[in-house]
Amino acid sequence: MPTRADITYFGAGPAALPTDVLEIAAQALLDFNGTGLGIAEHSHRSELATNIINEAKADLANFLDIPTNDYEVVFMQAGGTGEFAASVYNLVGAWVARQHAAVVAELGSGADEAAVVAALRDRVEKKLKVDYIVTGGWSLKAYQEAIRLLGPEYVNLAADARTINDGKFGKIPDPSTWKLSEDAALVYYCDNETVDGVEFPQFPAVLAPRPDGSGPVVVADMSSNILSRRVPVSNYSLLFFGAQKNLGCTGVTVAVVKKSLLPPTTSQPSPALLRKLGLPVPPIMLVYETIAKNNSLYNTLSIFDVFVAGQVLKKLLRTFPDKVDGQQAVAEKKASLLYSALEKYPDVYRIVPDKSVRSRMNICFRVTKNGNIDESEKTFLKEATAQGLTGLKGHRSVGGIRASNYNSIPLEGAEKLARFIEKFATA
Numbered sequence: 001m002p003t004r005a006d007i008t009y010f011g012a013g014p015a016a017l018p019t020d021v022l023e024i025a026a027q028a029l030l031d032f033n034g035t036g037l038g039i040a041e042h043s044h045r046s047e048l049a050t051n052i053i054n055e056a057k058a059d060l061a062n063f064l065d066i067p068t069n070d071y072e073v074v075f076m077q078a079g080g081t082g083e084f085a086a087s088v089y090n091l092v093g094a095w096v097a098r099q100h101a102a103v104v105a106e107l108g109s110g111a112d113e114a115a116v117v118a119a120l121r122d123r124v125e126k127k128l129k130v131d132y133i134v135t136g137g138w139s140l141k142a143y144q145e146a147i148r149l150l151g152p153e154y155v156n157l158a159a160d161a162r163t164i165n166d167g168k169f170g171k172i173p174d175p176s177t178w179k180l181s182e183d184a185a186l187v188y189y190c191d192n193e194t195v196d197g198v199e200f201p202q203f204p205a206v207l208a209p210r211p212d213g214s215g216p217v218v219v220a221d222m223s224s225n226i227l228s229r230r231v232p233v234s235n236y237s238l239l240f241f242g243a244q245k246n247l248g249c250t251g252v253t254v255a256v257v258k259k260s261l262l263p264p265t266t267s268q269p270s271p272a273l274l275r276k277l278g279l280p281v282p283p284i285m286l287v288y289e290t291i292a293k294n295n296s297l298y299n300t301l302s303i304f305d306v307f308v309a310g311q312v313l314k315k316l317l318r319t320f321p322d323k324v325d326g327q328q329a330v331a332e333k334k335a336s337l338l339y340s341a342l343e344k345y346p347d348v349y350r351i352v353p354d355k356s357v358r359s360r361m362n363i364c365f366r367v368t369k370n371g372n373i374d375e376s377e378k379t380f381l382k383e384a385t386a387q388g389l390t391g392l393k394g395h396r397s398v399g400g401i402r403a404s405n406y407n408s409i410p411l412e413g414a415e416k417l418a419r420f421i422e423k424f425a426t427a
């Protein structure tokens with residue numbers, strides 16, 4: 001029977017957590033700080049719970065350099081998938097609020113409510129669009145959720161990477177070809193596609209704010225690469241990520257929301273108005289202004305999960321005095337080791353995504369040794385497992401091999417896998 005020390009786990013999420021963090025968490029589950037009660041038993045309304053939330057928020061902002069005057073950090077519970085919906089509801093709500101103000105300015109403050117609603121409805125029908133840049137399985141799911149919630153007439157597929165890569169994901173269409181809508185309620189992309197191994201090399205310049213601060217309302221899913229590189233936070237209206245890859249254990253999702261999209265600057269439209277406009281009313285626990293107003297405690301939040309994320313952040317801050325830049329250098333080094341090992345043997349391995357968009361986090365490849373892909377991948381996985389290199393099977397939708405190179409994989413773990421890749425090729 002292997003122990004934790006024998007295994008390097010490359011699963012795509014949930015991912016491995018640092019053992020010392022788990023030891024602290026295990027103790028905290030039994031007795032938190034000598035209170036005689038475990039962390040999962042204490043009230044989410046207790047002072048200690050609030051302290052855990054506030055510390056985790058501050059440490060996250062510190063590690064990532066989030067400008068906290070302009071951005072709010074909230075913990076939520078609906079996973080990345082819940083954020084697909086939350087981003088639509090909240091940013092369409094903010095768009096409606098902006099249009100409402102414009103209509104009132106146009107018609108004059110004395111205009112009757114029916115006239116305002118009619119003018120607003122006209123704007124919704126003619127102008128409301130949410131834009132999606134689809135570069136892999138997760139942005140595709142987000143796009144499909146937007147269609148499900150709003151109806152296809154409001155959802156614009158601004159780019160579909162499959163159209164430039166023989167029907168498969170693996171490239172990012174040149175931003176000059178993106179068909180962005182005018183004044184879209186949001187422009188959505190997934191910074192790192194976990195299943196397809198496609199990562200945006202950097203923030204797409206076409207989406208950058210203009211010098212006067214105006215510009216597209218950009219939303220990014222950073223579920224699988226957060227905390228692994230510097231994020232130009234000010235370019236985003238919203239970014240979100242589930243905890244279960246680079247931050248902590250499954251159960252909490254973080255949203256970083258631009259404060260100008262929250263009260264007092266922007267308030268979500270009332271349910272009555274949304275109904276009159278034929279737009280969906282969000283479940284209360286997906287409304288950022290409600291969650292932010294209650295410091296993430298509108299309803300019962302798993303404080304244990306926030307605690308684990310907080311301990312991971314404390315460890316990162318201890319390990320890297322230069323914060324995320326330090327972690328980024330390690331992530332790049334590990335990814336480069338693995339890609340170099342694969343590239344040495346083009347007859348044995350085929351890296352799936354195009355070189356220009358290879359993910360540093362999810363390294364997706366096929367094993368083509370002896371021409372029989374299925375058999376060689378089975379053998380690869382079996383032999384890797386025997387060496388303690390586990391969790392390498394690709395996502396069920398695409399097959400192949402996927403090495404998820406998250407922050408908890410130590411450099412030695414990546415070196416061990418790189419050695420195995422070379423040994424397997426030459427055996």
Ligand code: PMP
Pocket residue numbers: 012013078079080081082138190192193194195221222223224242
């Ligand atoms: N986005 C990305 C990039 C993901 O990798 C995942 C899950 N692996 C999700 C969203 C969905 O997250 P969840 O399972 O927490 O809903």
